[in-house]
Amino acid sequence: MRRLDELTPGEEARVRAVETSGHVLRRLFALGLRPGARVRLLRRAPLGDPLEVRVGESFVALRQAEARGVVLEEG
Amino acid sequence: MGCPRCSTPAVHPGRRLARIALLGNPNTGKTTLINALAGTRLQVGNWPGTTVEKLEARLGDLTLVDLPGTYSLFATTPEERLARDALLADPPDALLVVLDAGNLERNLPLALEATELGIPMAVVLNLFDEAREKGYDLDPARLEALLGVPVVATVASRGEGVDRLIEAVQTAPVPAPAVIYPPAIERALARVAGAIDAPAARAIAALLLAGEPVAAPETARKAAEAARKELAALGLDPFLEITGARYARARELFQQTLRGHNPRPTLTDRLDRFVLHPVLGPVLFLLGMLFVFRFTFLLSAPWVDFIGGVQEVLAGWTYGLGLPGLLASFLADGLVAGVGTVLAFAPVLFFLYLAMSFLEASGFLARSAFIADRLMHAAGLPGRAFIPLVLGFGCNVPAVYATRTLESFADRLRTALAIPFMACSARLPVFALFAAVFFRERAALVVFALYLLGLAVGLLTAWLLGRFGRLEPSTGVMELPPYRLPRARVLLLQAHARTMSFVKGATGPILLAMVLIWALLHLPPGPLEQSLYARVAGALAHLFAPLGLGDWRLVGALIPGFIAKEVVVGALGVSFLGAAPPDALGFLAGLGQLAAAFLAALQGTLAALLALFGLPSLPAAAGGPTALQAALRGAVTAKAALVYLVFVLLYTPCVATLFALRQELGRRWTTFSVGYQLTVAYLVALLAARILP
Ligand SMILES: Nc1nc2c(ncn2[C@@H]2O[C@H](COP(=O)(O)OP(=O)(O)OP(=O)(O)O)[C@@H](O)[C@H]2O)c(=O)[nH]1
Ligand SMILES: [Mg+2]
Numbered sequence: 001m002r003r004l005d006e007l008t009p010g011e012e013a014r015v016r017a018v019e020t021s022g023h024v025l026r027r028l029f030a031l032g033l034r035p036g037a038r039v040r041l042l043r044r045a046p047l048g049d050p051l052e053v054r055v056g057e058s059f060v061a062l063r064q065a066e067a068r069g070v071v072l073e074e075g
Numbered sequence: 076m077g078c079p080r081c082s083t084p085a086v087h088p089g090r091r092l093a094r095i096a097l098l099g100n101p102n103t104g105k106t107t108l109i110n111a112l113a114g115t116r117l118q119v120g121n122w123p124g125t126t127v128e129k130l131e132a133r134l135g136d137l138t139l140v141d142l143p144g145t146y147s148l149f150a151t152t153p154e155e156r157l158a159r160d161a162l163l164a165d166p167p168d169a170l171l172v173v174l175d176a177g178n179l180e181r182n183l184p185l186a187l188e189a190t191e192l193g194i195p196m197a198v199v200l201n202l203f204d205e206a207r208e209k210g211y212d213l214d215p216a217r218l219e220a221l222l223g224v225p226v227v228a229t230v231a232s233r234g235e236g237v238d239r240l241i242e243a244v245q246t247a248p249v250p251a252p253a254v255i256y257p258p259a260i261e262r263a264l265a266r267v268a269g270a271i272d273a274p275a276a277r278a279i280a281a282l283l284l285a286g287e288p289v290a291a292p293e294t295a296r297k298a299a300e301a302a303r304k305e306l307a308a309l310g311l312d313p314f315l316e317i318t319g320a321r322y323a324r325a326r327e328l329f330q331q332t333l334r335g336h337n338p339r340p341t342l343t344d345r346l347d348r349f350v351l352h353p354v355l356g357p358v359l360f361l362l363g364m365l366f367v368f369r370f371t372f373l374l375s376a377p378w379v380d381f382i383g384g385v386q387e388v389l390a391g392w393t394y395g396l397g398l399p400g401l402l403a404s405f406l407a408d409g410l411v412a413g414v415g416t417v418l419a420f421a422p423v424l425f426f427l428y429l430a431m432s433f434l435e436a437s438g439f440l441a442r443s444a445f446i447a448d449r450l451m452h453a454a455g456l457p458g459r460a461f462i463p464l465v466l467g468f469g470c471n472v473p474a475v476y477a478t479r480t481l482e483s484f485a486d487r488l489r490t491a492l493a494i495p496f497m498a499c500s501a502r503l504p505v506f507a508l509f510a511a512v513f514f515r516e517r518a519a520l521v522v523f524a525l526y527l528l529g530l531a532v533g534l535l536t537a538w539l540l541g542r543f544g545r546l547e548p549s550t551g552v553m554e555l556p557p558y559r560l561p562r563a564r565v566l567l568l569q570a571h572a573r574t575m576s577f578v579k580g581a582t583g584p585i586l587l588a589m590v591l592i593w594a595l596l597h598l599p600p601g602p603l604e605q606s607l608y609a610r611v612a613g614a615l616a617h618l619f620a621p622l623g624l625g626d627w628r629l630v631g632a633l634i635p636g637f638i639a640k641e642v643v644v645g646a647l648g649v650s651f652l653g654a655a656p657p658d659a660l661g662f663l664a665g666l667g668q669l670a671a672a673f674l675a676a677l678q679g680t681l682a683a684l685l686a687l688f689g690l691p692s693l694p695a696a697a698g699g700p701t702a703l704q705a706a707l708r709g710a711v712t713a714k715a716a717l718v719y720l721v722f723v724l725l726y727t728p729c730v731a732t733l734f735a736l737r738q739e740l741g742r743r744w745t746t747f748s749v750g751y752q753l754t755v756a757y758l759v760a761l762l763a764a765r766i767l768p
Contacts (some may be wrong), residue, residue, distance in 0.1 A: 029318060
């Protein structure tokens, strides 16, 4: 099972599930990171964490640990 | 005309509206829109009981209310909760839902949610120029027909389309709910909404069903609880079902509104390759911070001096009036000096707000948070805490206000309580005074070590609070907004309004503190040694004896230091050398001085603008020891001096900072903060007294 933090910069995938809860889940949903959305990893911050991803027209930053909760579809 | 294509006719055509609220995602141009509509009549206040800014503007007999940016009524931050509660508890007469036309699919769910509020509404497709640049060809008329409310395309920053807005909102109908949920959810909603007697019943029912803590009648709560159980038995999560249906509907609406799209790379894509570059990014970012710092302090310094000059003239005139000595002293050294202290903050605040608003509105603030996040994370803070902390080295007051850009109260608390330990520029004169006498060649090293000590204590404070204060951990999830060039006019207006709101609020408390200190120093009339001040200082000196600071003149200076740190130097001067006789000033001589001070300020501003782009220069080295320095050398040992500086570094920075803390965190946390600072200062100074050779 691949997760968002395993993408390499420039790589794109579709979200299968978001395995977080509470505020982080709601915020991720509101920003467009929800099942079915296509996301692309843009880059990592200078010290490797956080990550920047693109979903639709939104640019979203999230920490490595938070990105681990986003499960991607295979292939 | 209003809404020719709307299915429902306007309820009260031509009626006059009292309050219009602007609802929209963060950064969609709500504030810019209000400014375009109402011009200069912008007012900044605080939402009752919170730290979030309340922006209002009057337009004829309309009041425009700027709600905090929010993604959904399912709130995840205090600001979002505030926006939601403002809408539910005190519904406005109409809503303008402001959407980012360039990110329409993600913005539409909020508009769909808003249709359930039962309030007349119109939709604004703002940032229409950006949408075009991104290659979107949208059809607002189509969206208007689909939603059944007026839809107006605007470019708020250029004022395009805004003239249609007021008319549109005044004739706006109450929309029909725009989303139909799966049958099980609809049944549950109907049951819960039936128990609520409010136009927003459907919206409230949806929130209750998803378990949100919103105000509602007991029967509605019970119905929602029962419905949640039934849905759970069916394997349905109301939050996922409700938002899922909204997202699906938003997608349909978006696709029907879209006439065509040919994607083009934007400025943001290109710029971020440099700004967020692993090596170049941090360098650019540090240079940027340095520039903000220099901008603020270079430009404000001449005006701080000018205010000092005005204060001197007013004091001189007061002494020239021939009033009885004590009264003249009260007016000049108590009242005039108090007002001067407050006003002296205004230039610093103004320029710093200007810089901060620019960073925020342009998109750079979010980027700096992205770059600094990992570092700040180590202290349990989010990346956004970095800028307020750094600003603290300049002045703690605006730094405390800058914590507003943090999302949660927990993060604001952690950061705001750490800020007072950052050695602000007002502490430098005290450091410099002692360091030059006692540490000569190692003066710079000692001062640097003090700065580091302050930083360490601050970060430790933040970490401890997160660890033991049972505060929720910070998150790194945030949107990086596209780069935009903010309007200078909006920035200036906002900086001005915020500065004035500080001056208005802080004058009372600071004046009071100043008058108290004046009374200590001057009552009963006579020599300083017999004043209340000397007596209080003498008592305090016992307390400070374990630190090796038994001299009442040293300890006493810490009391006025509570007003502002630079005052410590003056107070030491008075205690050690005696007060200088006041200078009385004639009317004309005073006018001359005022004019000269004003010219000097203008000249200083010009020089500062030039220096802004030059290289930073170190302050010129001071000459031989002053009389005060010589007196200090005779009275204190080097070790005691260092212990004294540690205490000065760490104890309560100034009344203005306390006032800022009270506005941001409330009375309880401010009281805690004062106690904490005094305790920490005392303990660390005690430690220093024990371990220093
Ligand atoms: N190009 C363009 N820029 C705009 C437009 N409207 C606003 N802006 C810019 O977008 C940025 C954000 O605008 P604000 O008015 O601060 O947005 P806001 O909705 O009040 O944001 P929050 O208060 O954070 O929720 C500013 O730099 C504006 O100058 C527009 O129609 N076109
Ligand atoms: Mg705003």
